[in-house]
Amino acid sequence: MAGGPLSLQTCRDMALGYNKTLASKRVQREMAAQMRKSARTKYLPSLDVMGGAIFSSREISILNNTQKSTLKNIGTSLGGLLGISDPKLQGTLNHLGQDVVDGFRTNNRAMYMASAMVTQPIYMGGAITAANNIADINEKMAAVNEELARQNTLQNIDQTYWTVVSLRHKLNLANSFLQLVQKLDDDVQKMITAGVATKADGLKVSVKVNEAEMAVTQVEDGLSLAKMLLCQTCGMPVESDITLADEAASAIAIEEDSVNGADTVAYWYRPELELLSNTVDISRQATKLARASYLPQVLLSGGYLMTNPNVYDGFTRKFAGVWNVGVVVRIPVWHWMDGTYKVRAAKAATTIAELELAETQEKVDLQVSQCSFKLKEARKKYAMATKNVDKAEENLRCANVGFKEGVLQTTDVMEAQTAWMQAQSQKIDSEVEIKIAQVNLKKAIGQM
Template sequence: MRKLLGFILLTSMVTPATAQRLLSLDSCRAMALRNNKQMSISRVKQEIAANVRKSARTKYLPHVSALGGYVYTSKEISLLNDEQKDALNGLGTNFATGVQSSIGPYAQILPAALQQRLGADLQQVAGVLNQFGGGITDAFYTDTRNMFAGSIMLTQPVFMGGAIVAMNKMADAGEQLAANSAEAKRQATLYSIDQAYWQVVSLRHKQKLAQSYLDVVKKLDGDVQKMIREGVATRSEGLSVSVKVNEAEMTKLKVDDGLTLSKMLLCQLCGLPVDEQVTLADEESEDLSTVAPAAAPQHVDLSETRPELKMLQNMIDMGKQTTNILKAGHLPQVLLTGGYAVSNPNLYNGFQRKFAGVWNVGVLVRVPIWNWGDVAYKVRAAKGATAIATLQRDEAREKIELQVSQSQFKVNEANKKLEMARKSTERAEENLRTANLGFQEGVISTTTVMEAQTAWLQAQSQKIDAEIDVKLSQVNLQKALGTLQY
């Protein structure tokens, strides 16, 4: 017997548990923020905006670039024409010929030995001059059919008309816009998950209420059937109660289906499989609204709490910086330049077939003179867009202020409805208790009992709705104020 008992205990311990996952409101919020695709997109957009801002910062810094190239031409550059080349190559010959023609008539009176000596000297001088002229021709030979060139250049902006400053301010505003957009989506995600969560809680309480009502009606049906068999109740009364049983079963079926669909939506928002079996922490709570609703703080600055207003302000700031960038196109621009250039052939010591280079520094100045009013038109258009954004922000602020007032009113209204629903529930319970006692004593008809049961069901359902309305109205107020936090 002990062995059998031990085996049973061991089997019960190793049997896998099939308990449902228990979720609280905070855990649902955390999973929703972690798995929401729009939140992931917002995070990527923030990274993009941060990289754009970092890129804008680099515009203040010097930029270094390298350039290289090769060119082959079918002809070389020639600084001497063909006649000049021939004249230089025959410089000595032409000189000797000229001398001989000049002294020819006088050479006959010279001794033969002197004439021979003079001719030899002329030939020697002609050779030297020919060699000298050929050297000059070779010196002017460029050989530029194959040309190589390269350079490293550094540019440092000095004054760009304020365009770089405006670009950086715009990048900062863009990063803030991405952050505020992420905050808006975060609050929207929390708002959606809260609504889905309390919808499930509401339907779960209504499911228990529907089951309780079904049990009560079935008990009444059983009592009426006994009374019919005893002859103290009519068949018509039995059929009326049976109809109520069918209606209660249909109501419970609808609530069951609605609860299943609501849980599927909640699982989808939390990033869980839609067929995941979950149980919420507030499903078994008897009193859902135990905390009194707080009044809206009077010192809250909506421009600082509502991400939508922040986004509109960011757009205004970006519009102003766009105007400044356009204005910069009408102002002078100054850059410092420096670098090193190399070429082959080079010109720094005649035409040489080798690489040689030179350092350089300089200043570039660009001054716009006339553009037919193009910049002025663009500036006016940008100012118009900024004015539109300003009006949109003001309109949005007015609507949000109205939304806050309405949300605060709904919180107070929901609280009043809850108090009324609680009182109605107490009366309905007392009415049902009295009707049941009267029915048992035979002084109250089944119709009166069914009416009391229906009134009790409606009162309980209204109490559940009122409790959920209090929760949702508080969430609506927090979202309207921009203080919905996790």
């Protein structure tokens, strides 16, 4: 803004940098990129580490109570059975029996476990590949959504920009018209003073002056509102006093059309069509994903399990573990045709997406044709408006000459002025109509 009038490109750049919807689409694209990276990891082995502690009110016993009692009293029992009355021998045997009972204790009221497990998918029925393809397509769709938001932003800013420019030219025209009727009013007042015009003539011109002043006020208000909208779209305070580069031009510059083969261009570049095509691709991958649910799945696993008590050394209170490796195979046998139904539903979704794509292609073709027609129509209006301006200027010149020579009345001059005003206004309308039609055609073919 400090550099002077704002060009269309400057307004575009400011709008692209400020637009919240576009910023949101950028974040969504980054999110899709992260999801695509996440999907890639499913091909790689995964490592899980787990640990835990369990405290129980009772410990697991390998011996039952009768066996424990028998072993604890084995010396006494054998002494009675064999008629041995040596207390020392019996005590020794009882002690040995107690050692056996103690040796069978699991001591697992407090158990500690730790494990590390590595899992490598070998074959998942194509589910991982389909999920990665879906992630790739989602990333493409996020980029296309960002492009769509960019084009919508540019279309909006271009339309607002040219609306402001047209209103500025309308304001210049309204001021010029006001000057014309004010001069006529001054001339008529002099003629009334000289006695060659009536007060009725003066009143007619005064009414015209009031109408011209009101028209200036209305255009000024419209211009202020349009500039507020432009400032808001560009991210500036709405009260900003801005000037556009094309406001100072005597007329709105009309460029030649540079669009050829619009239908073909729209087919390749229109974001909406690309999004629907991506939707079709995703639905096809979803079919593969559904089919994978009833295909065999093979995983390779390996790990290390460590426990305390040590179950490999008589439940001693220390950590010890064991390595393990294995293959897990899952083969769905019968699920009441659940997978078949899911595949059929996914194929139906693909058909729907293909029909929507075909319908949208037809609508895009129609929209391109309509935009092309409107551009051609706007150029015809511009050509006729240019001719009308020339005629209106000549008519006004003749009316002013006839009024000065006294052969035409005040009403004739006012009619000529009004016709000139309408012709100039129609020319401005046709100029901005061409600009907006060009913008809409570029948007329709996806080349904003």
